[in-house]
Amino acid sequence: MGSQVNGSERGLRPVRIANCSGGQMEPGWQMRKQASLGPVDFITGDWLAENNLAQEQAAIVAGTGEGFKKNAWEALQLSMDVIAEKKIKVIIDGGGLNPQALAEHCQELSDAKGYGLTCAFVSGDNMVGQVKKTLKSTGALPTTFQDINTKAHKSKAELGFGEDDVLACNAYIGARGIVKGLEAGADIIICGRVADASPVIGAAWWWYGWSDTDFDRLAGAFLAGHLIECSAYASGSNFSGFHRFPLERFIDSGFPIAEINRDGTCVITKHPGTNGMVTEETVKCQLLYEIQGNMYLNSDVTAYLDDAKVEQIATDRVRVSGIRGAPPPPTTKLAIYYKGGFESQNLSNAAGYATRKKYKLYEMQIRARMAEEKLDDKFTVLDFQVVGSDKKNPYRQLECTTYFRIFAQAAAPEPLSALKLLLADETMQHFSGLHWSQDLRTADPKSFYVYYPCIVSQDEIKEAVHILAPAGKDGKITIAQTLECTRPPLYEPIPPRESYNTRNLIDLAALGKTVDMPLGNIALGRSGDKGSNINCGLFVDRPDVYDWFRTFLTIDKMKELIGGDWKEDEYRLERVEFPHIFAVHFVIYGILGRGVSSSTLLDNRGKGFTDYVRTKHIPVPEKFVPYTWVEDDESDLQ
Structure with missing residues (x-):
């Protein structure tokens, strides 16, 4: 058909x-x-x-x-x-x-x-010419380009990049x-x-x-x-x-x-x-x-999801259904991408016994050698990370194997190459049982790009569509018609973003005894990246469970669930509810640093954040246990 x-x-x-x-x-x-x-x-x-x-x-x-x-x-x-x-x-x-x-x-x-x-x-959408020209002539971004978070108009010195660093700029x-x-x-x-x-x-x-x-x-x-x-x-x-x-x-x-x-x-x-x-x-x-x-x-409409x-x-x-529309904002997002420098990842593995002390020793050895080589101040980012947690009394070796990730960024490739060589020099002075994967190419310097989010007035955009004509006798394709687009007829300023704990509190103690279990046994969800931020939505499947869920899952409770990854002085948290789909939604501002392309996090797109939170144990009222499910059975892996 x-x-x-x-x-x-x-x-x-x-x-x-x-x-x-x-x-x-x-x-x-x-x-x-x-x-x-x-x-x-x-x-x-x-x-x-x-x-x-x-x-x-x-x-x-x-x-x-x-x-x-x-x-x-x-x-x-x-x-x-x-x-x-x-x-x-x-x-x-x-x-x-x-x-x-x-x-x-x-x-x-x-x-x-x-x-x-x-x-x-x-x-x-392509505004890179305007950005480069203005940076060169005035030493700052165009006056209509504002930082998406502070609404400030910034100079090259404040930005940390100039016209020669800019790769792309698109609204x-x-x-x-x-x-x-x-x-x-x-x-x-x-x-x-x-x-x-x-x-x-x-x-x-x-x-x-x-x-x-x-x-x-x-x-x-x-x-x-x-x-x-x-x-x-x-x-x-x-x-x-x-x-x-x-x-x-x-x-x-x-x-x-x-x-x-x-x-x-x-x-x-x-x-x-x-x-x-x-x-x-x-x-x-x-x-x-x-x-x-x-x-x-969106550039054409603002959608309110409260009643989805x-x-x-x-x-x-x-x-x-249930989506309510309103006029679009007078501004739209503008993404500037610039050369951020070079980065590398050095990965090493450890198995089993005394793993945390092994990695502590390794970091001490590396930092001592860096001081000797005067590499201490040559990196813009140097982060030592332990990835994974070893299983106690494992059945096979991979169950207790974790890896050590040294994430480094620098303005030039030389410090990263020096770090790789330094680690090679220490090859035979390592902790008990250190081993590497076969592929060590992640340790080589590679260029990375930084995403700088801005906003720009919609009225500054010159949008058009170009209709092509069939090829002429010479085989060339030409534009038959160019149609310029009007801007939205009506704008509505962006109101302050909502953030609140539930307005429908219930008495949690009145629900009776609780059972300790992973949050994921009773709630599904998803997370992802929004620039330097992570969004996280969690939902349950019954109205009575939701009354407990939204009372329990406060802003402070989410900070507690984030645990050691929460940084009170650096991050900010917003919370809203979607009552018709029994959901609570959070935005964690700043947790991805400079964003996907240059985030130091292993999960640099925030995709795994919700499942991390869902594995945390919480007290679930015993009366809701029949409505829970269990996480996957891993016995078939043994």
Whole structure:
């Protein structure tokens, strides 16, 4: 069955939008699967993360890339015949720093194969020229660029980087160019740094002919985009309750599809016969992933999630509603990426007896040699970390093996090379039983990039969509039409972010006796990175359990659960509730340091944070024990 995006069905039934990618490594054949396995009207794909654009610029400089994501181009090459046959429209952000080049490649392929498709690209997000020019001429960022946390306008001295260090600078733009491109007849629209959900918002906006002030509807589409933009995260992957099901269920999970209704509500589903699952729990986990609290910002709309509802209506079909919309903020996020220097990781292992003293001795030996070599002040970061905890009375050696991670950063590669050599010099003076893995390449210096988050006025962005013409007689692709985009007609200043303990306290003592068990026995959840911050959402599955849960899980209790990783003087915690999905949500500000690309944490994207918290033992009322489950049985590993 083919799709009818240009036919009489448009606007008369829910629009079916299938996502095929949630990250830069996503293989191209996932797009073909989404196009082939059932009827869809649109395919969207998200290939960009906060560090990808810096990587693309480095590849351009090295002569190894054109600025767009190679896997996105692979996906289009593998799928364009099906896309053309079924009249599916495609909107992706895989254009990276050079959406024009990828759009031209697509137009060339369509022309060569006789597919008759019209390709387009969106511009306006790339502001690197303005940044470099202003840094050079004034010694500061443009006056309209403000630090996302302090709202300060900073000079080069305050920033710690100059025009020669800047690799990329991109604003997170919305769906306005996408909508104009669809109105002009584009079949494939290539974007750069649009916000992750913008392709889905644009598809639904055009399908129904919404106004740009239909904020409730736009907010619903925004959340639908959020739910499906991370590959199979809504349909079985990264699911904290996976251990309660046959593991085979999660091999090659089908990617999600959003069926968006005219009112902005949606049903999350997937193609029949694919693996994985779409349940209330998988959708709640994704809803709570990488959000900003109860207020979720986009360039076209602000979505308020307080009253979000998630309801299973059939097998692999989950309805999501209750999202309230408001005008977008007058500013949007602006990501500046600059050269941070060089970094390395030196990894060594220890097994069993007296492990902590072994690592203490090793650090003392290394620091003594560094002092002799006058390396003490040559690093911007030098962190000694013990990863793992050895099992007492182990059955096999790996159960009591941990590793020592020396994470180092410096402005130049020489101190890192010197550190590697220093460690080699100490090879035979190590503690009892030290051993390494076969691959020692992590100890070699490699460049890293720093993400500096800013905000910029939306009115400063010059967004446009460019419709390509078929190749001329000379084989060249030209722009047939450029359509400039208006800015949002209405803004609403960002109100102070909410943070509170529950307003519906119950008497915990009145619940009676408790049983000590892992938090994860009664609560599911998910976490992820938001720049230098981690978000963490946890939920239970019954209203009576939720009354206890939200009373118990206070701001101070979360700090206690974070344990030794909490730094009172450096971090800040926000807490809100989502009562209709029985969830409590936290944002831990500052815990990722300078963010994913340069965080010292092993879990530098915060993906494992929720499962760390869920393994902490808490007192659960005995009356709720029948509603708990147990963590996976590891006896089959012995």
